[in-house]
Amino acid sequence: xxxxxxxxxxxxxxxxxxxxxxxxxxxxxxxxxxxxxxxxxxxxxxxxxxxxxxxxxxxxxxxxxxxxxxxxxxxxxxxxxxxxxxxxxxxxxxxxxxxxxxxxxxxxxxxxxxxxxxxxxxxxxxxxxxxxxxxxxxxxxxxxxxxxxxxxxxxxxxxxxxxxxxxxxxxxxxxxxxxxxxxxxxxxxxxxxxxxxxxxxxxxxxxxxxxxxxxxxxxxxxxxxxxxxxxxxxxxxxxxxxxxxxxxxxxxxxxxxxxxxxxxxxxxxxxxxxxxxxxxxxxxxxxxxxxxxxxxxxxxxxxxxxxxxxxxxxxxxxxxxxxxxxxxxxxxxxxxxxxxxxxxxxxxxxxxxxxxxxxxxxxxxxxxxxxxxxxxxxxxxxxxxxxxxxxxxxxxxxxxxxxxxxxxxxxxxxxxxxxxxxxxxxxxxxxxxxxxxxxxxxxxxxxxxxxxxxxx
Ligand code: UD1
Ligand code: MG
Numbered sequence: 001x002x003x004x005x006x007x008x009x010x011x012x013x014x015x016x017x018x019x020x021x022x023x024x025x026x027x028x029x030x031x032x033x034x035x036x037x038x039x040x041x042x043x044x045x046x047x048x049x050x051x052x053x054x055x056x057x058x059x060x061x062x063x064x065x066x067x068x069x070x071x072x073x074x075x076x077x078x079x080x081x082x083x084x085x086x087x088x089x090x091x092x093x094x095x096x097x098x099x100x101x102x103x104x105x106x107x108x109x110x111x112x113x114x115x116x117x118x119x120x121x122x123x124x125x126x127x128x129x130x131x132x133x134x135x136x137x138x139x140x141x142x143x144x145x146x147x148x149x150x151x152x153x154x155x156x157x158x159x160x161x162x163x164x165x166x167x168x169x170x171x172x173x174x175x176x177x178x179x180x181x182x183x184x185x186x187x188x189x190x191x192x193x194x195x196x197x198x199x200x201x202x203x204x205x206x207x208x209x210x211x212x213x214x215x216x217x218x219x220x221x222x223x224x225x226x227x228x229x230x231x232x233x234x235x236x237x238x239x240x241x242x243x244x245x246x247x248x249x250x251x252x253x254x255x256x257x258x259x260x261x262x263x264x265x266x267x268x269x270x271x272x273x274x275x276x277x278x279x280x281x282x283x284x285x286x287x288x289x290x291x292x293x294x295x296x297x298x299x300x301x302x303x304x305x306x307x308x309x310x311x312x313x314x315x316x317x318x319x320x321x322x323x324x325x326x327x328x329x330x331x332x333x334x335x336x337x338x339x340x341x342x343x344x345x346x347x348x349x350x351x352x353x354x355x356x357x358x359x360x361x362x363x364x365x366x367x368x369x370x371x372x373x374x375x376x377x378x379x380x381x382x383x384x385x386x387x388x389x390x391x392x393x394x395x396x397x398x399x400x401x402x403x404x405x406x407x408x409x410x411x412x413x414x415x416x417x418x419x420x421x422x423x424x425x426x427x428x429x430x431x432x433x434x435x436x437x438x439x440x441x442x443x444x445x446x447x448x449x450x451x452x453x454x455x456x
Contacts, residue, residue: 004100005098006050006099007051007052011105011107012106012108013078027061027065028235030235031265033266035238037069039105039106040069051070051072052073052075052091053066053073053075053107054078055077074094082199083193083202086199089188098181099182100124101180103117104202106228108229109229111224112176112225112226119219129179130180130216132217133220134146134171134172134218135171135222135223144159145157146169147166153218156206158203160196161196177202177203190208247260255277256274258297266285267285268287269287270289273291275292276293276294283301284303287301287304288304288305289305293307293308295312296313296316297313297315299314300318301316303321304324304336305323307323308326311329312330314332318330319336319337328346331347334347334350336353338355339353343360344361346364349366351366353368355380356372356380356382359382361386363388366392368393368395369394381400383401384404384419387401387403387405394411399414399415400417401423404420405417405419408423408426410426411424411426412426
């Protein structure tokens with residue numbers, strides 16, 4: 001990769017009114033991460049050692065979210081929305097420092113890839129003054145058209161300013177432009193706003209530099225990468241592309257997806273080898289699944305770790321802080337939160353385990369609940385290694401069940417149970433021989449009496 005330093009400016013001052021949202025457009029999420037965070041991550045990945053974002057006025061929340069996504073970003077305000085060149089100039093302070101390359105990206109275009117942007121950087125390394133990423137548009141309406149002469153890019157004509165002949169061109173500007181840094185900001189200062197939109201077009205830099213004999217090149221990428229999000233429908237399309245890529249990457253990395261189209265990943269999902277994922281599985285943020293684990297159909301996971309060879313589901317819900325040990329088993333309709341289930345332990349059916357540890361090889365029976373919340377505070381439950389918790393028990397936290405202890409089914413446990421002990425906490429059973437038939441006769445008589453009253 002290049003040794004030149006690189007300033008990346010992300011334009012995020014778009015109003016996004018077509019989203020009809022209280023949330024700034026670029027904070028809408030793809031793969032459970034704001035679009036602008038995808039772009040900033042990409043900027044870092046391609047070696048953008050200095051990163052800046054330009055946002056609109058009254059965008060305090062946006063500025064804070066950008067800072068949270070990437071603390072090294074300098075945020076600049078563009079108070080009036082006067083065009084893309086004007087937006088870049090809002091970061092004038094960053095431009096005045098010596099910079100090798102300056103790349104301009106849009107914050108609402110989350111699907112660009114490092115491979116394509118690296119090709120743009122390579123063109124600058126090879127001596128281009130400006131390099132532009134273009135694509136063949138299926139429908140070029142609205143885009144700036146790239147006017148080329150062989151290898152050379154002569155101008156970018158915005159749709160509204162283009163002649164009919166120019167509008168027939170399908171090679172379009174993606175919006176991603178790279179500059180030899182020393183050209184800026186003087187070049188931007190020379191751009192006027194004498195055009196159909198009365199905006200300062202960043203794209204006018206191309207004709208200025210090309211007209212003075214500078215080297216301006218267009219690099220072709222794939223249209224899909226440059227999908228800009230303006231509406232909720234665009235957002236759904238971006239999500240679909242993101243998911244398709246993640247599914248392909250999961251399979252290429254050695255995971256089996258029984259029905260790829262029904263599995264949904266987050267931007268940060270980590271899968272080991274030989275992981276098997278069944279149909280209709282959803283990964284929220286922060287999930288790591290180690291080698292050989294199986295996630296059975298209809299499971300929902302977020303903020304959790306599933307260790308090697310563990311089996312989850314079907315129909316399991318792993319919430320934040322769940323840590324499932326090697327070979328452990330979590331079965332159907334089990335919810336776990338902030339709970340570690342150690343090696344070989346089993347929580348197989350219909351249980352809630354929250355704020356707890358389940359020791360190695362322990363068995364938590366069907367219907368068991370850790371009562372972790374008293375209406376005010378959360379409390380911890382500790383289940384020792386090899387313990388057996390009978391079905392339908394309520395473990396009222398804080399409480400400890402010692403190693404190898406047994407809790408009888410249906411118990412409500414409110415005090416600690418020592419290791420190796422048996423705890424029974426329920427009413428003693430009373431069995432009366434022959435009483436069943438008495439009850440049946442009694443009930444039949446009651447039913448007959450009621451039927452005859454209703455007839456009258
Ligand atoms: C722009 C390009 C066009 C390209 C298209 C690709 C210009 C003049 N035109 O057109 O060649 O084909 O993108 O999608 O650059 N922005 C600001 N401040 C402003 C104006 C815009 O931050 O004052 C930001 C917007 O938030 C957006 C980006 O710049 O992310 C592009 O602006 P937009 O108005 O969408 O430009 P287009 O007309 O789509
Ligand atoms: Mg646009």
